[in-house]
Every structure is written in structure tokens, then in C-alpha cells.
Amino acid sequence: MNYFLTEEQQMIQDLARQIATEKIIPARAELDEKEEFPSEIMNILAQSDLFGLYIPEEYGGMGGGCFELCLATEQISRACGGVAVSYAASGLGAYPILLFGTHEQKQKYLPDIATGKKLAAFALTEANAGSDAGGTQTTAVLDGDHYILNGTKQWITNGGEAETYTVIAMTNKAKGSRGASAFIVEKGWEGFEFGKKEKKMGIRCSSTRELVFKNCRVPKENLLGKQGMGFIVAMKTLDRTRPGIGGQAVGIAQGALDEALSYSRQRVQFGKPISSFQAIQHMLADMAIQIEAARSLVYCTARYIDSGAKKISKDSAMCKTFAADMCMKVTTDAVQILGGYGYMREYPVEKMMRDAKITQIYEGTNQIQRNVIALQLIKESASKVK
């Protein structure tokens, strides 16, 4: 399929694929096994200018958008979903600043994120606030020209590795969903520490950690947007980053199809390569159909968002959900095609299947996405009836 990429988008895709092939594939199994953060690969991605794709040139980036970020994330995911999320989560941490930051905040924080000198992270989830972000318990209390943060964030991607954190905390619990605010917090500030590092099923080289705030003083000028806008900051950010998760899912699935295809042509049973069996052929065909359909939806959505469209929540949710479900199915089928070998860690597809699962869970579970989509459909329908 030809997606009519611009010359620059083509270069991004080529470069990310080259890094994936030459640097990530040889390292992925060991990084997974040791649950080791891929610092060296992050440096290569930084040196290649890939961290600044969606950041305006004014702030040291390449001036692209959500689509460029998707293209790079997809290619990196083709090699390793764990490396890809470490890369993409920096975007998740930076988007709130990009969307709601003042010129001063952008000037201070975005250039180092654009060059990859510093990683960013985004902290919304807590032990008692997952799908229901309204249950957030971390508080921020204004004291003179500082906010004082207390509480614990859980499962924060790039926790400990990132230097710049966007943190959602309650500034006025009585106001419910209008009582949250977003802050930029720097690693190393007093009262900000890292807790437990999680042991995970997949994306194991990525860091997933607790952020612990104990009377952490955050200067007033680090409030993002206005007080009370915390959940709006979070939702508008996730609307723009979910296609990236779609790209991650497409990439992981494509990697699995590549493996399944080449294996099926080599594995001989009953005197023939298994690729000659129609049952295998149809699985391969279905995998390819589903991947291409998801890719089309992800690319279309990302381009739609970059066009400046305002109402994007439903489309963003649709592309993430569809691609994630597709990815789980395709990677499971890839393991099936490799049979017992597919179940062994010696081959890469079992890791791809483990990595695939997270795409249905984070940045809002697929159930929550369906809630968002359905509510929007009903709203649209009701407004037509009127």
C-alpha cells in the first residue's frame, strides 16, 4: 500500500527502520530477559533527531506532528515494543507542555526533550485511580508561590529514567473532576522520589515505576494551564498520543507477521514447507488484512489530528482500540504458526505476544475506549434527531 508519504516522512520511516534493524533487533532479547532499560538505544534515537519529530522547530524540534511520531513508533515497535514505549512515552510526557504550556514553559522544557537529551514522562494513574481518574488522591496545595505535592503515582512509564514529569494532582477535591491540576516536576527536586520498579509480562525493558511525592515543593510557574484544568490536560494529551499506541500495535503485529512468514517458508512438515498448507496461508492472509486495515485507520486518524481537527476523541479511541485488538490476535496467530518453536524464548514471537497485551490496557483500556466511542455516537445521534 502506498500511503503517499512526503519525502521527509519517508526519511523518518527509513531511518527508524534502519535503527530498528541494525541496533534494536540484535539487542531486544537480552534487554527483555534482563529487564534492562535501553539507554544506549535511546541515545541513538536522540542522535538521529527522532525525539523531536512532533515538536515545533521554534523549540528545537523537527516541526512535524502526531503522524510523524506514529511512523517512527511503528518502525521501532516492529523490532521491540518495549524500546518503542520508552521512546513514545517521552512524547506522552511532552504533549501536555506542547498543548498547554506558556511560551516560557515550552522554552524551558521542550528543547531538551526534542534533542532527546532528557526523557519525559506522564503521571496520572494511582493505585486507586486507574480507569477512574476521578479517584486521584495525590494533592497539590498552594503555599505562597509554591504548590506542595503529596501522594503516590503508580506504573509510570520512564519513571526514574525521565528528567521531566507531567503530574496530575488534586488542587480542590471538592470540585471533583474540575479539581485537578497538571504540573511540570523535575527529577531531583526535594520530596520527589521513585518507588518500586514493576516486573512485567511484556515490554520488559521499559521502566514502569512509582513516583512518590512527600511535601514536594513545585514552583507556581510550573502549573500547566489553569488550576482545575488537570483532567482536560490529561484527556487532550491522550487524544493525541493514542494513535501512537495504534502505531505501536501495528508495528508489533507487522514484526510478528514478518517472522511467521519467513518461518512458514522454511519449516518443513509432511515433506512440504508449512506455507503450502491452506490453513497456514489463510492465517497469514488474515494477519496481513488486519494489519493493513489497522495501519490505514491509524495513519488516517493521525493525519486528521494533525490537520487541526477539534473533535478527535472518538477517532483517536477507535484507532487505538482497533489496532490493539488486532495486535493481540495477530501475535497470537504468529505463535500458532511457529508452533512449539513459537512458544520458546529462542524465537521472537512469544515476546511479541507478551508485548502486544499492554496495548489493550494502557492509555485507557479498550473497554473504556469503547465507552468513549459509544457515548459520542449516541450524542451525535441525539443531536441529529433534535
Add this chain to the structure above:
Amino acid sequence: MKIIVCIKQVPATTKVKINPETNTLIRQGVESMINPYDAYAIEEGVRIRERIGGSVTALTMGPPQAQDALREAVSLGADDALLLSDRAFAGSDTWATSYTLAQGIKKIGDYDLIICGKQAIDGDTAQVGPGIAEFLDIPFVAYIRKIEDIKSDYLRVERLMDYGYEVIETGLPTLITVVKEINEPRLPSLRGKMKAKKVNIPAWDAAALDAAEDKVGLNASPTKVVKIFTPPPRGDGRMLSGSVDAIADELVQCLRSDRVV
């Protein structure tokens, strides 16, 4: 620091065929790439610039399509690039190539450091780097594995030898050739790739270089390739150990039994 890196475009495969009549490589229909040793030269040039400032110019002599290699050099960090191209240059051996590149470098002028790969993987002569230095009448140090120190008029390097390494000091301008131990070349950057696409690469012909007609191309090339063959692989070395007397005895015995003495 003004750095010039000489690169060569070579066939991208080890399976190139040799024309039995001329005993030269058949290059048609084979994909090309930057000679791998020259990739280390580009990377070292870029690293020196990143450390102490200056500029890196990639230079090649070759047909018009050698531009691709120069564009790749720019994507890997070279600031600009220059092509020496003329039908009259065709068939140059290492002598004529060295002369032509040296003429190009003279025309660029006020350079501080010239970096070449230790040899090209198609011809494997390792002669062009030193040859350029001779034509320019500047010092050269071959087989550099590390730059220990570099200032505007001073260079200290480690030169890789069979038995270890030598530390050599020299003034500038100087020409060095580098071995693969010197660095690990980076991958291109997006900005580099975008710049490479747009960069204007001037092409200088024989006239532009003031190159003497009788010093370029096939007719000016004294080398005649008589025969090409793969030398037998070098046998494994053997370390002798023990007291000095015992080693000396054993060595003499070995030399006798191998009929060396």
C-alpha cells in the same frame, strides 16, 4: 579546524566480478556504498569538529553517481561535499588518483587535517592516502587507531602496528589514514538526511583543477595489473614461553625445521 575527508564509492558486494581481459573490477549493475574504512574517517572528522569546532568537507573523485556517496557523507555529519569528475580521470590508478585528489585539496586550500580510510575494500592498496600527502608535501601517519590530542598546530595519535601501537606526534597540516578500531560510526540523523538531499555538490573537472593532462586518467597511470589472486591465508602464530635460553633454542629449532635458516 578545517578537515577534509577523502572517501571512495565502492561496490556494495564482495561478489564483484573481475574483467578477465583488463584484470579490473566490473562495476556495472552493482549497488554501491561508501568504502567502510572511509566511514570511520568521516566519523572521526565529525567527532573532532564536535570537540573543537571547524568544518568537515567530504571529497571524492569519481563518476557523477559518486555524488550519492557524498550525500551519504553529509547525512552522517559532513558540512559540505565536493566531487572531482571528468571523463579524463577514468582509469586512474593510485598514482593518478592521488595526484587528482591532491589538486582538488590544493584548490580547496587552507586545510588543517586530511583523513582517509586505511584502504579501499575494492582495490585494497592503501596507497592513495599516503600518495596525496606526497603530492601535497605534508606529513602523513597511516593506520591511526586513536587521536590522543589535537590542537590547531599539533596532533598526537596512536598508530596500530602488528606488534602493538606507536604514539606519534606531528604538526598540522597532516594527513592520517584510520583503521576500524578508531570509532563506531553513527547512523545518519534526520537533519543530516534532509540536508544531504538539498546540499549543492560542486563538481570540478580537470580544467577546474589545473590538472596536467599527462598526469590524470588511464594514460598517466604507471600501474599495470598483471594478475589478481587471493593470497593464501597467513598461518596461525605461535607464542613460545619459558626461559630466554629455552625460547631461543626452540626458536632456532623451528627455523631449522621450517628451513628458514
